[in-house]
Amino acid sequence: MNLQIDYLRTFIALTETKGFTKAGIQVNRSQSAGSMQIKRLEDEIGKKLFARIGKTVKLTAEGHILIKYALRIVKEHDDAVRALSKPDLEGFIRFGSPEHYTIGLLPKLLARFSSSYPDVLVEMRCENSDKIKEAVDKGELDIGICTQISEGGQVIYHDPVVWVAEPEFVFQAHKPLSIAVFEEDCIFRTWALEALEKSGLKYRIVYVSRSISGLIDAVRAGFAVAPIIRSNVPSDLKIIGIGDGLPVLPVSNIVLHKTKKTASEIIDCFSEHIIKSFGEKL
Template sequence: MNLQTDYLRTFIALAETRGFTRAGRQVNRSQSAVSMQIKRLEDEIGKKLFERIGKTVKLTAEGNILIKHAMRIIKEHDDAVRALSKPDLEGFVRFGSPEHYTIGVLPKLLARFAAAYPDVVVEMRCENSDEIKADIERGELDVGICTQISDGGQVISHDPVVWVADPGFVMQRHQTVSIAVFEEGCIFRTWALEALEKSGISYRIVYVSRSISGLIDSVRAGLAVAPIIRSNAPADLKIVGLENGLPVLPVSNIVLHKTKKVASEIIECFSEHIIQSFGEKAQALP
């Protein structure tokens, strides 16, 4: 059995996007090429890896077994290539991200990139997604990750937005729910308010913060519930939803944008590190 890395990359992309067209965009291949590579991988293994559900696909039991190994194989392969390629890049890259993506994955990403490329300086800027996208289009940033709010960019990961609450939270019928939200301009705030209004749930904003730490502190204090991405939900808080009377929130599609004004090896290398790090994060989620 020979598991080719190209096929495994395509397999991972299809598992993440659940669609042949979206997977093709992620690995820069046509829909038919994605289908062909998955077929060859299945022939090599002798087992079906995906089940079709309408226009989407989901992993079979065998696919779920392979995905963990595939992620590890690709990571080890890429780490080996980087270790043997004698990093000689130098310069700087201007990078932007909303604050809710800077917790957890980005510190590790920046540390690993700095260790691999000590002569490259990463200038980081935290702004809302629409501002980051505009900065990239103006050439003020080289690379950015955003919550998908329009067309363009490369979807690199998905993270559901959830309500977090104090463990003792109980929502009474017809209760006005107290919520903590980001400042105006944050898409998570918009999604939360629209979902509550659509569900006919009365609410009041009791806490507004620029930072996710402020939201989490307000929830820990029992002041409110707050909408954050699932990967940022602390273990000491509970995720609440329909069973607690709160509406389901959208999934945050995390999109990578790169400047079209300047092409450089540094930008491409840093972008590859971002994609890899968010792939590892997705694998670690329950």
């Protein structure tokens, strides 16, 4: 059995888009060429990977097995190619992000980039989204990722904002909801309060923090519920929502901004690294 990389790329794209037209655009192939690759991959394996439902597709049981390996195979292949063909980049890059995105993915992302490009120094700044975008626009930062609060930039990931609570939490509609929120200049706080007021729910702010660790500690203590992005929800806490009586919160679109004041191979390389890393979370 020979699992060709190009076929696996198309397989991954079709899994994500659920349609041959969009998958073809993603891998830069025509719809018919993409369809033929999937057929050849299925012939090679001897199993159907997708069930056709109208104009969309969904993974079969065998497809679910393969996708786990396909993602790893393609990632390792691309990492090997980059390691063997990478340019000898030297210099530094100024990068900024809100704290919401500096836990979880970013430490691994920065470690991987440092391993691939040891002679490039990444200077990191952690501030709110509006400050990060302003710094990029002024040329004080080379690259920034932030929550989409205005036009411009490239959307690289969608992360829903959710209510998180300790496992035994039960919402009591006759009592004000105790909430923990970020400080006033945080968009997640604004979204949470607007959603509660629109739904007519009574609430009280009992804990204010600039750090996400502070909010999570307040939730763990059973002191409050808090609005955070889903990718930051610890495994020991639970997500609550409509079924529990709370309003739905917006989706945080994560946007990448690059400075227009400076262009360099390092900036382009680091941008591609960020986009790829977030893409692997999908």
